Amino acid sequence: MTRAPEFGRDALIVCDNLVRIYQTGSIEVQALQGLDLLIGAAEMVAVVGASGSGKSTLLSILAGIDAPTAGRARVGEWDLLNMSRGDRVRYRRQTVGFVRQQTASNLVPYLTAREVVDLPMAAARKPKRERRSRADELLKALGVADCADRRPAQMSGGQQQRVAIAVAMANQPSILLADEPTGELDTVTSAGVFEALRHVNSAFGVTVVVVTHDPEVSGHVERTVAIRDGRTSSEVLRRTETDADGDTRVIAEEYAVMDRAGRVQIPREYREALELTRRVRLALEADHVTIRPDL
Ligand SMILES: Nc1ncnc2c1ncn2[C@@H]1O[C@H](COP(=O)(O)OP(=O)(O)OP(=O)(O)O)[C@@H](O)[C@H]1O
Numbered sequence: 001m002t003r004a005p006e007f008g009r010d011a012l013i014v015c016d017n018l019v020r021i022y023q024t025g026s027i028e029v030q031a032l033q034g035l036d037l038l039i040g041a042a043e044m045v046a047v048v049g050a051s052g053s054g055k056s057t058l059l060s061i062l063a064g065i066d067a068p069t070a071g072r073a074r075v076g077e078w079d080l081l082n083m084s085r086g087d088r089v090r091y092r093r094q095t096v097g098f099v100r101q102q103t104a105s106n107l108v109p110y111l112t113a114r115e116v117v118d119l120p121m122a123a124a125r126k127p128k129r130e131r132r133s134r135a136d137e138l139l140k141a142l143g144v145a146d147c148a149d150r151r152p153a154q155m156s157g158g159q160q161q162r163v164a165i166a167v168a169m170a171n172q173p174s175i176l177l178a179d180e181p182t183g184e185l186d187t188v189t190s191a192g193v194f195e196a197l198r199h200v201n202s203a204f205g206v207t208v209v210v211v212t213h214d215p216e217v218s219g220h221v222e223r224t225v226a227i228r229d230g231r232t233s234s235e236v237l238r239r240t241e242t243d244a245d246g247d248t249r250v251i252a253e254e255y256a257v258m259d260r261a262g263r264v265q266i267p268r269e270y271r272e273a274l275e276l277t278r279r280v281r282l283a284l285e286a287d288h289v290t291i292r293p294d295l
Pocket residue numbers: 022023024029030031049050051052053054055056057058
């Protein structure tokens with residue numbers, strides 16, 4: 001008997017039926033309730049969803065900060081459910097870069113931009129000369145070369161977040177995670193920081209997963225994944241098309257996400273429009289499936 005190919009075999013990030021339950025006293029909160037998600041190498045994905053839907057929990061698991069309760073989570077060769085303490089330290093140092101929302105918490109008040117970018121490389125025992133050239137390369141790539149000798153208090157919020165991206169990229173991670181990186185910034189500054197994330201994605205080929213509330217931000221990535229009640233519920237894919245006159249426009253298409261058991265969530269407006277309730281009629285057509293009210 002041939003076995004089915006492993007779910008997400010070719011993906012860099014695989015979340016398979018991921019569950020995270022938090023227990024506080026006698027209260028259980030299911031932050032992730034069987035989340036499936038595949039992300040390929042060098043992709044840039046925005047994760048959106050209402051407050052409490054599980055976005056930060058997902059990011060903490062991918063960052064190796066938090067451990068799932070059940071399911072499977074893999075990043076490259078790393079199995080995030082079965083890592084020793086030492087593996088976890090190596091994983092966090094070598095494979096992941098993390099940018100937080102609070103600009104101040106990404107940096108160190110008494111260190112200059114060049115010194116703070118150097119920190120993770122020094123911790124990884126990289127040679128001094130290599131560290132210096134990598135720090136300068138990153139600060140330049142992120143448009144903050146002029147901040148190299150400045151401390152956080154001498155930089156704007158947007159500059160601080162660009163330096164934070166440089167810190168996260170210092171050890172050439174394969175994934176860069178950002179949790180609401182523009183949450184504290186105004187619209188114009190946010191757009192600049194977001195552009196910086198896109199730049200590291202294309203220039204260094206790092207896979208970027210960014211959690212955001214900002215529709216302006218999610219509107220600029222090719223793939224936006226929506227999380228609802230601890231599961232991926234829908235995705236929007238965007239592509240740029242050029243018409244005969246040479247004008248380009250962005251086409252966005254929304255997809256529902258089907259889990260591995262075949263479950264699909266029908267958006268509330270569709271259910272209400274046709275009064276779809278507990279039971280619906282399903283029919284297989286030549287190239288599609290219809291869902292009708294049970295009249
Ligand atoms: N350490 C924890 N202990 C207990 N419950 C937690 C913990 N962390 C998160 N939760 C709960 O898990 C659920 C998901 O939280 P999470 O922070 O992942 O959501 P989120 O989508 O990131 O929300 P927000 O957009 O507000 O940051 C929420 O109900 C939250 O209260």
